Amino acid sequence: MPGAELIIQNKNGQLQQPMIEGDIVWETTRSGAASSLTFTVVKDDTLNFHEGNPVSFRFNGSNVFYGYVFKKSRSDNRLIKVTAYDQLRYFKNKDTISYTNKTYAEVLKMLAADYGLKVGTVADTKYKIPQRIEEGTLFDMLGNASDLTIINTGKVYVLYDDFGKLCLKPYESLLLPLYIDEDTAQGYSYTSSIDSDVYNRIKLAWDNDETGVREVHVMNNTASQSKWGTLQYYEKLDNALNTADLQTKAKALMNYYNVIHRELTMQKVFGDVRARAGTSVCVGMGLGDINIKNYMCIEKAKHTFSNGLYTMDLYLSGIRGEFSA
Template structure:
């Protein structure tokens, strides 16, 4: 059973909830969202900006703030609350030199008075950067993407019950298995449309030569199968250009595999960015693999707790 709290100054409310409580998270670029309907009575009084907390027993699940209220004639208030990542939609501009993604994130978090928790050291130093008129989400993601391309390490930024948290995705594996018994339904798809590239082209301005130069890395075998799927990027200099191109090809030169699971038995540990083990039979293909949670939506109603997951993986074990 979950417990919902709304805190308005010194007053704490445990409102009567009607229907489902839904908690959704995405791996990148979006805040956590909590939606619910409550009964308006003579005691309940809360406003936009008030604190919302959700617990499952003693386990803290969500810590965020009321951003929207809708009321109907039946005295039902529909509430949308976001976690702290909602404030990463703010825009700004920054110039920096010689910082890791970790250092930049903690510096900007301090400027915007964000609460910080466990922040893993990304280690890779980014020489310099100009981030002009971008959301904080986009800034942070740009630095994390640069780190990924140069180190092959993927980091996940999320809100852990009111604290900004950054972790290596390898440290977010859960001891949870999804299979035929724990999932009601699923959809599986493979695609080369979107984030699949078999040719990488990086270009830079050679000031001494007076014209643009570039470097290419490609997979002739996959070009033969799929045609040319090119990733193009203009970079500042040729420093590390070969390594960057090879890393990009390694990251993107494969089919994307997406698995959507509906109405699985819920666990409060599961959020976007975590990896879960999946063991399913998809026709003549056996899936027995860890998948990354791209999006997770939990549904709570009374003692019922279910979750829908959008998962991404690399290769299946057939």
């Protein structure tokens, strides 16, 4: 495809630009997964690469993807289908860690250092997480740190690999000057739901060691309860908070969870390499129960570079509250 530059570096340091058969597909996900690049190369006498070799992809001079070959498959001797992932693939590793009074950003830097991963721009997430003992994947550990930061500050941060360097940036810094409506996509699908991660009663509890009593703080939103019934969020706190801190935490949780969860998928939009998961685009759509003219976060993006045609499928949602008329 014109403008596409895909390079594989083998173990000898040789840079190879193979002939590509068919599409190049780049996929990104906002959380819990690495971005991937899939493509099919034509085998010849000079092409030589193996699992673990670096892969870079640029389009019209812009950096798009840098990662490593993880899978090769073939159904004949001429074509090899390749799947490469960026550094976030290594966050599927399982481990156990403990830490005290570290921010989300500090936990990310600690794990990156443990696994020899390269780090780029990492924002100061400020909130110090109390003592934690974690066991699971590194994605699980960072997801917990992200959730605790959101709950206690209301701020959302986006973790992604920027052409070979791990970055952590505030959601609001990733707004793109792109406008999408019915005319810029070949199709769309839309769903709204209160079935998952929607709450209008917040219940926080902790055990008072001095009195031996479990103390409870409850916050209700009666307006949405009258429409949806009572949907309760419950959390047992490790440490007691004073009344003001409890109210602040409960309010942050209510603001985050007390909204209808809406999802919008835009199909075959004209491609733009800036539109990766975690960034936001402005959407203008009439969807029956709601009219949107606002920024929407890209939860997943699938970019397809085909012969002379570059399109993307965008899976959009509100990070809580942005999906509004």
